[in-house]
Amino acid sequence: MRKTLEQVIEAFRMDEQFKDQIEHVRVIPATAGDYAPLPADLHPKLRSALEKRGVVSLYSHQREAYQFARSKQSFTAITPTASGKSLCYHLPVLQTILENPSARALYLFPTKALAQDQKSSVNALIDEIGEPILSYTYDGDTAPGIRSKIRKAGHIVMTNPDMLHSGILPHHTKWVSLFENLQYIVIDELHTYKGVFGSHVAHVLRRLQRICAFYGSHPTFICTSATIKNPKQLAENLTNTTHQLIQKSGAPTGKKTFLFYNPPIVYPTFGIRRNAILEVKEIAKHLYESKIQTIVFAKSRVRVEMLVTYLKSLTAKRINDESIQGYRGGYLPSERRAIEKGLREGTIQTVVSTNALELGVDIGQLQACIMTGYPGNIASAWQQAGRAGRRQEDALVVYVGQSTALDQYIMNHPSYLLKKSPEEARIFPENMLILLDHLKCAAFELPFKTDDFYAEFDVEDFLDFFVEESILIKTSDTWHWMAESFPAHEISLRSASQENVVIIDQSVPTKTRVIGEMDRYSAMTLLHDEAIYLHQGTQFQVEKLDWEEKKAYVTEVDVDYFTDANLAVELKVISEDKERQFDGFVVDYGDVMTLATATVFKKIRFGTHDNIGSGPIHLPPEELHTSSTWLSFEFPDGWKEEELSSAMTGVAYAMNSFIPLYIQSDRSDVHVVPQVKAIHNGQPTFFVYDRYPGGIGLSERVYDLWEPLLERVYEHVEACPCQNGCPACIGAQDAGETGKEHVKQFLEKVLKRG
C-alpha cells in the first residue's frame, strides 16, 4: 500500500532496526516561489514557445539573470538542482539571436554528457520557436562532416575546456564568424573549475578573451554554480572580469527531511563502525518496499553493482521488472531519457548510482536520496541531496556516515551540511608553470607586441625567455612564434607538471586504452606497482609502473581493500614570504623544497581497516619545489622525542582530514608533514604544502586558517568515541594504548587548544 513520504519517515524513525542509529533529524521547511513576469521585450515566438511548456512567468533569479545578461553585465548565479538554471542562459541568448541572427554564443561544460543534455534541451526549445537557430556540440565526438558548418553558422556552440584549449583557440582563423559576433560565454558548473584544473581553465578563458578582442567582440560571461563560499571571487578570478552575483533562487522548494544515520559501532576499542554499505542496503530495501522513488549514491561501481544485485533479488520473482536501475557514467542521452521516463511513469523505483551522476546531468527528480558517506565537499553533497524533491513535494535525504574523520565530523555537526557552505573553491593562475604553458599557447595564437599585457600579467621577461629558448623571435616591436611545435598538445589541463604518468587500462589485452593521467609526484604514492587505483568509481590494480616511460599499466579488479603508501619527505625552507604570530606561535608562508621517497605501502581492508599486507616501493626520490605554510614551536619540556613524533603524526592526520572543510581540495592536493626537528630552525614544525610544483594557492590559504583548523582537530579528537585512536580521528596508530591520550595532551598543553 502506498504511504505518503511523511508516513514513511515517521515509520522509519520508529523502526526498531533503524531508530537507534539516527543521530539527528533536521527539517528544512518548504519555501514559496518568488516569481517575476516574462520580460516585456521577449520575442513573440520565444514567448509562445515558453507558454507551450507551461512557463508563464519566471523565477526571480531567472529574471535577474535575463536583465544582467541583456545589459551586458557579466554575472554568476547560484543555482541549486531543479531551479531552472538553464533558462538563466538560454533565455537571453535565444532572445539576442532572434533579434540579431548573426549573434553567437559559446557554452562551456565540464563534461560531454552535460553538453549533450543541454543541446537536446535547447534544440527542443528551438524547434518550438520555429526559427532557424543552430545549436551544436563541438568536441572530439563531432562528425568531421559538420564541423565546417558549425564553425561558420552555429549560433550556439557547446564545448568543453579541453576542446576550446587545443581544438578551437589555436585554430581561431577558422572561427571568424563565431569570434566576430560572440555575445555570450556561458560557463556552467563554475565550481568544478578549482585547483589545478581551474587554474588552467582560467588561462584558457584569458586566451579566449584575447582572441575575441582581436576580432572585435567583447562577450558577456554568464556563470552558474553550485553553493560554495566564494562564487563571486572564483568567477572573477576565472574570467578576469567583474561579476554581479545572484545568490537567491526563486524556485519553490518542498519540505526536506534530513536523517543523519550513523552505523552502529562494532569494534569499540578501535571505534570502527559497521560497514555503511550494509546499512544503505537495508534502508534502500525499506524505501523500496514502501514504494518511495529513491536514488542511492555509492562511492564505487563495485558497490553500485552490489546494491543493485541485492535490491534486484527483492524483485526476482517478477519478470521484466525494471524497477531497480544501476547508473554509471557514460550513458547516452537516449539512455538517460529512458530512465527519466521510467521515473515519471513509475516503472523505475530505485536508481543506484556512483558519484558520476552528480554533475548536473538530468534524469528527473526522485522522492528520496541515500548518500553513502560524505562525497568530499558540500557542493557535491547538495547536488546529491538535490535529486530528492519534486517541486513543492516533500523529500527525504538519508546521510549514512562511514568510519572516516570527515564523515563523522559531518555526522556530529549537521549544521555544517545544512548551512551556507564554508568551503572555498580556489584557483591560482599565477602559478609560474601554468602561466608559462599558457603564455606559449597565447603567443602561438596571436603575436605579442611590446607593451601588450597578457590579461593582468606583465610578460615581457617571459617572452624574452621564450626567444632564448628558440620558440619566439623578436622583430622591432613584436614577438612571433617561430617553432615547429603545437604548444596546446604539450599541456594537460588537469595537471601542473609536464611529463605526467599516463594510465593505461589493459584489462582487455586487445583493447588497451589510456584512461587518464597523473602528475609524477602523486603517481609515486598512488600508482606504484600493486597499488589499488580508483578511477571514476572503478577499481584498478597497477600491474606495472614504468617510471622511465612514465606509463602505468592497470587492470580492472574487484577487491575489498585499498592501498596506502608512505612517503618519507625531507623538507627544506627556501624562502619566507609571510610571517605572523598567534598565541605565542609563529606561522610562516613561503617556498620549500621537498625530497620525497615512497617507501612502503599497506593493504587495508575496507570497513575494518585491518592491515592485510604490505610491500616495498621501488621508485627514485622526487624533488618538488612548491609553496608551504608552517607552524613551529619550542620543544616541550618533559616530552620524549618518540612521544612527540607520534602525537604530531596523529595531529597531522587529523589536519589533513579537515582542510577540505575550508578549501575545496582533494586529500592529495595538500600534504601535511610533521617534523620533530625541522632543518631550518631545529624546532618541531608542522608543514602544510601544495602538492604541485610552484604552488597552487592552497597552503597560502591555510596560512590564514591555522587557528580554526587546530580548534577543529581538538574538538574532534576530544569527541571521538574510540579509545586509542581510529581512522575517524587521528588515524590507526601503532602507538598502543596511549596514542590518543598523548595527542589530546599535546593539543591541550603544547598547542594550547581547548
Place this chain on the structure above:
Amino acid sequence: MYTEKWEQAGLRAIENKFGTVFLKEVHYPMDYVHGKYPLHLLKEAVARWQNTNHPIGTTEEECLVFYDTETTGLKGVGTYIFLNGLLTMTETDFVLKQFVLANPSHEEAFLYESKLWQPNQTIVTYNGKSFDWPQLETRWTLHRAQLPTLPKQRQIDLMHSAKRIWKKELPNMKLSEIERSKLAFHRQNDVPGYLAPPIYLDAVRSGETNALMTILKHNEYDLLSLVTLYIEASALLTTIDGNETAKTYTNIGKWYKDLKEPSDSMYYLDDVTHSFHQTEAAEAYFLKGFLLKKQGNFEAAYDSFEKSVHHLDNRQQIEAYVELAKLSEHQFRHIEQAIGWVERAISELERATCFKESTRQSYLQKQLHRMQRLHNKLL
C-alpha cells in the same frame, strides 16, 4: 634581419606597399624538359579537355597557377608559410616565382606579392585543397584588415586525381613516388620535406642560407612535377595510349562512372575488356554490367557480369552474384537460374570477412528473403 646574406644566396629583395619580401625568380624556355615531357605540352593538355567534362578539365581562358608552399609546422594559427612557390605559363615561357618570408613582421608584404588575391585564377596543387590553401586562408585572415580579400579560387588538387587513377597500383600516393614511377623524374640529393621547417627556422635565426636554398630547389622540383603530372593525367583521362595497366584504365572508367559520364566511362571499360585478358578485366566487366543495365541492354549486362564473377574480390563478387540473380528474376524470368545465383551469393556471404558484422547480417537476410521469394514463385 639578414638582408645581405639572403641577397648573396640569390634572393632579390622586393619592396611593396606593405614592406619587403624576398624573391627567387626562374624562367624556363618552352622546350624545357622535366621528367617525361617538355613543359609546352601543357598547352596540348589544356586543349584535350575541350569536349570532356571533368573536375580537372581546364580551358585556355583560365589562368593556371601551379602552387606549393613550405610551412614552419603542420597546423594551427602559429604556423607560418615561409615559402610561396608559384609556377605559371606565359606566351613565351614558364615563370617560377618563389617568395620567401624573411621577416615575420613583413608577412603582409609576403602575402600581397603572391598576387593570389587577384580573382579568376585556377590553383593547381598536390594536396593543396586540404593543406596549402587553408594555410594561406589562415595567414590571410590574420591580416585581413590590411590586405585585399582573398577570393575563393578554383582548386585543382592533383593528389585526388592520382589516387583515382592509380589506386592500388602504387605503394603510396606521395608526389615523389609518382615522380619516380610515372613521370620519369629522379631527384638527386633532394632534402626530405620534413627537414624544411628546422632548416628555415635556423636560417631565420642565424642567417645561414645554404640549406635554405636546398629547400627552394625541393619546392622547384615539386612545382615542375605538378606540371608534368597535369600533362600526364590529362592525357590518361582523355585518351588511351595502351601503356598503362588494366587496373589503371578501369580506375579511370570507374571515375567517369562516379561522375555520371557513362559514355566516357564506357569508352575506357570497353577498351579494358577488349585489350586485356578476362582475369585482368574482371572489374571492368563488373562495372560495365551496371552501365549496360542502366542503358536497358540486359543481355549484354548479364554477359558482362557473368564474365566478371570468377576474378573479382569478395565484396564485388557477391554483388555480381546478386545482380545476376536480379537480372535472371526480373528481366529474363528465369527463376531457377536466379536461384542458382542467389545460392552462390548466400554461400559467399556466410563466410565473408570483408563486411562489418551487422552489415553482413542484413545483407545475408536480404538474400535469404530473395531466395524465399524465388522458391515461392516456383510453386
